[in-house]
Amino acid sequence: MATIYDVAKRANVSAMTVSRVINNGSSIKESTRLRVEKAIKELDYIPNRSAQSLISKDTKLLSLLITDVANPFFTSIARGAEDKAHEKGYQLVFSNSDENIEKETSYIRSAVSRGIDGMLLTPSGDFSIQNINILTKYKIPFVLVDRSLKGIESDIVHGDNSDGTKKLMDHLFENGHRTIGFVTGPSSISNVRERGDAYKQFIKDNKLPFNEKWTFQTDLARMQTLSYINLLLEASKEDRPTAILCSNNFLAADLVNNMNKMGLHVPDDISVVCFDDPHAIQMPNSFFTVVNQPAYKFGYTGMEMLIDRIEGKSGKEHKEIVYDTELIIRQSTKKIN
Amino acid sequence: MATIYDVAKRANVSAMTVSRVINNGSSIKESTRLRVEKAIKELDYIPNRSAQSLISKDTKLLSLLITDVANPFFTSIARGAEDKAHEKGYQLVFSNSDENIEKETSYIRSAVSRGIDGMLLTPSGDFSIQNINILTKYKIPFVLVDRSLKGIESDIVHGDNSDGTKKLMDHLFENGHRTIGFVTGPSSISNVRERGDAYKQFIKDNKLPFNEKWTFQTDLARMQTLSYINLLLEASKEDRPTAILCSNNFLAADLVNNMNKMGLHVPDDISVVCFDDPHAIQMPNSFFTVVNQPAYKFGYTGMEMLIDRIEGKSGKEHKEIVYDTELIIRQSTKKIN
DNA sequence: CTGTTAGCGCCTTCAG
DNA sequence: CTGAAGGCGCTAACAG
Numbered sequence: 001m002a003t004i005y006d007v008a009k010r011a012n013v014s015a016m017t018v019s020r021v022i023n024n025g026s027s028i029k030e031s032t033r034l035r036v037e038k039a040i041k042e043l044d045y046i047p048n049r050s051a052q053s054l055i056s057k058d059t060k061l062l063s064l065l066i067t068d069v070a071n072p073f074f075t076s077i078a079r080g081a082e083d084k085a086h087e088k089g090y091q092l093v094f095s096n097s098d099e100n101i102e103k104e105t106s107y108i109r110s111a112v113s114r115g116i117d118g119m120l121l122t123p124s125g126d127f128s129i130q131n132i133n134i135l136t137k138y139k140i141p142f143v144l145v146d147r148s149l150k151g152i153e154s155d156i157v158h159g160d161n162s163d164g165t166k167k168l169m170d171h172l173f174e175n176g177h178r179t180i181g182f183v184t185g186p187s188s189i190s191n192v193r194e195r196g197d198a199y200k201q202f203i204k205d206n207k208l209p210f211n212e213k214w215t216f217q218t219d220l221a222r223m224q225t226l227s228y229i230n231l232l233l234e235a236s237k238e239d240r241p242t243a244i245l246c247s248n249n250f251l252a253a254d255l256v257n258n259m260n261k262m263g264l265h266v267p268d269d270i271s272v273v274c275f276d277d278p279h280a281i282q283m284p285n286s287f288f289t290v291v292n293q294p295a296y297k298f299g300y301t302g303m304e305m306l307i308d309r310i311e312g313k314s315g316k317e318h319k320e321i322v323y324d325t326e327l328i329i330r331q332s333t334k335k336i337n
Numbered sequence: 338m339a340t341i342y343d344v345a346k347r348a349n350v351s352a353m354t355v356s357r358v359i360n361n362g363s364s365i366k367e368s369t370r371l372r373v374e375k376a377i378k379e380l381d382y383i384p385n386r387s388a389q390s391l392i393s394k395d396t397k398l399l400s401l402l403i404t405d406v407a408n409p410f411f412t413s414i415a416r417g418a419e420d421k422a423h424e425k426g427y428q429l430v431f432s433n434s435d436e437n438i439e440k441e442t443s444y445i446r447s448a449v450s451r452g453i454d455g456m457l458l459t460p461s462g463d464f465s466i467q468n469i470n471i472l473t474k475y476k477i478p479f480v481l482v483d484r485s486l487k488g489i490e491s492d493i494v495h496g497d498n499s500d501g502t503k504k505l506m507d508h509l510f511e512n513g514h515r516t517i518g519f520v521t522g523p524s525s526i527s528n529v530r531e532r533g534d535a536y537k538q539f540i541k542d543n544k545l546p547f548n549e550k551w552t553f554q555t556d557l558a559r560m561q562t563l564s565y566i567n568l569l570l571e572a573s574k575e576d577r578p579t580a581i582l583c584s585n586n587f588l589a590a591d592l593v594n595n596m597n598k599m600g601l602h603v604p605d606d607i608s609v610v611c612f613d614d615p616h617a618i619q620m621p622n623s624f625f626t627v628v629n630q631p632a633y634k635f636g637y638t639g640m641e642m643l644i645d646r647i648e649g650k651s652g653k654e655h656k657e658i659v660y661d662t663e664l665i666i667r668q669s670t671k672k673i674n
Numbered sequence: 675c676t677g678t679t680a681g682c683g684c685c686t687t688c689a690g
Numbered sequence: 691c692t693g694a695a696g697g698c699g700c701t702a703a704c705a706g
Contacts, residue, residue, distance in 0.1 A: 051699035053387040284593040287622040388683035
């Protein structure tokens with residue numbers, strides 16, 4: 001709890017000199033610098049950032065707002081973001097919005113209140129625009145990750161949703177699947193829309209049978225895949241999809257967990273594919289055939305863009321970085337006749 | 338960027354009155370409160386926490402220092418911790434120490450500098466005591482998670498390492514395994530030691546064959562399991578272990594990934610078990626037989642203890658919470674003759 | 675190379 | 691119920 005004055009007194013200098021030593025500012029006589037450093041060490045003095053921030057208007061605090069760290073996709077983003085932030089001397093406040101707009105609002109408000117220098121976020125949906133407006137009003141730089149916002153111009157990092165979807169559909173198609181179901185999230189989320197559009201496009205382009213019935217939309221936070229499975233179970237084998245495309249990993253895990261409970265086997269009865277690996281680390285015997293996005297890079301590069309913008313190193317135009325996806329074929333899909 | 342004075346001016350009151358409204362302090366005439374609230378809204382005024390902290394000495398900022406969020410065990414801890422923090426109106430700064438003492442020191446120093454109200458941490462090892470001393474000196478409450486520190490009295494949450502190890506060993510024993518290898522981390526980590534002790538104890542109690550050779554110790558951040566696998570490969574089938582106990586999930590994943598590359602099959606050639614699930618979420622077709630610890634609860638309860646202590650709701654004595662572990666039998670182990 | 679003065683935005687204390 | 695003065699810990703701006 002020593003203050004700069006305690007150090008000053010002990011080193012027989014003014015507080016200003018101590019301040020200069022701390023921030024290795026302008027020239028200081030070697031002998032006094034040594035004396036000050038000694039006093040700092042002896043008193044275990046650590047500068048008070050709140051006081052510094054009050055003057056400098058910056059905090060070296062960044063906010064990372066994602067929907068759920070427990071989702072390995074976001075876990076990797078968080079890790080990447082923290083790595084870059086640490087490299088650049090920033091700390092990260094992290095929060096989980098759980099796809100909930102009110103939670104998002106409250107987090108953003110308290111982040112602003114904290115005087116964060118910038119924010120890296122995955123908006124919960126298009127309504128998030130009202131939250132983004134708070135950032136804009138307070139002139140707080142932000143970078144979007146994984147999801148864009150209709151009508152909002154900003155720096156953004158995301159994956160190629162259309163191409164990724166196509167890769168998944170191609171894989172299924174090549175393996176003989178024609179009736180392909182789709183389990184997805186709310187259409188207020190940009191990537192959900194993009195994946196959905198690409199799914200429909202593929203069906204159209206390849207003249208596949210289409211039945212609205214096999215498209216199931218649910219909340220990303222409270223998934224209700226059971227009702228979909230019941231639908232599957234009620235249908236005859238000829239009518240029902242032989243494969244299902246899931247918008248994300250959590251949906252896929254939930255779906256397959258439930259299918260197992262209900263006696264539907266993957267991939268023997270139905271193949272399942274999804275976006276994003278459900279594991280944060282490489283696992284032996286992984287199950288899902290997925291299209292993987294470089295989540296770590298999303299976080300790392302997103303954070304880099306953010307810091308560049310904060311430090312005035314980016315131009316006026318906004319940057320968009322789109323990463324390629326990678327198809328990884330594993331055990332959740334199988335070739336049919 | 339409106340300040341309390343801007344609001345005051347607009348509402349025709351003094352700054353003090355605005356302050357009272359913000360902190361719903363002592364009685365204020367309804368009409369003036371309304372006027373102030375209107376002004377606040379009109380100006381989009383958000384109080385400056387740095388300024389508040391300078392006076393109040395608290396920040397409602399907590400620090401979560403773990404070794405690596407990407408490890409699902411810590412991911413769950415982080416989620417639990419954030420949930421409780423949010424419930425109680427605190428925000429979380431999170432950092433990854435990567436089992437690195439210097440990184441840990443620097444994170445702790447900057448957390449102190451930020452004026453965090455408390456810290457929830459997994460120390461990287463017994464040397465972390467020097468870092469803990471910084472917290473103690475600055476009277477910052479902290480709670481240890483998963484790892485204790487020799488000679489440090491503090492609140493702590495962890496799993497029952499001895500019993501967990503015993504469950505794993507029992508399972509292997511019941512499945513006919515007698516020569517059981519051990520892949521582990523540095524002994525400066527309390528839970529590594531405890532698991533190692535329990536492993537040796539089990540061998541002793543059951544008069545199993547023991548060969549120092551089959552115990553392999555490596556760095557938890559940069560695992561070197563390949564050399565161990567070479568050892569396995571060089572040995573005759575009669576000599577080498579039929580099962581391996583790994584101190585943690587990452588070690589096990591790395592080991593098995595490498596074994597696969599080198600042509601050793603799990604569980605056909607060798608069974609493998611470990612502490613902690615390698616998945617943050619329930620997965621269909623999970624591979625590892627593990628003893629699972631309630632990581633989410635570690636974070637949630639640990640955070641609760643921390644906040645209780647910060648808010649003066651815990652007694653003088655330190656609390657230790659020990660959670661039971663749960664054996665989950667899956668595909669990485671198999672019965673032998 | 676070093677010190678003095680003033681003030682960042684807010685709240686505590688004390689008046690009224 | 692409301693306001694004025696002062697200061698939290700630090701640094702910018704200006705001396706010297």
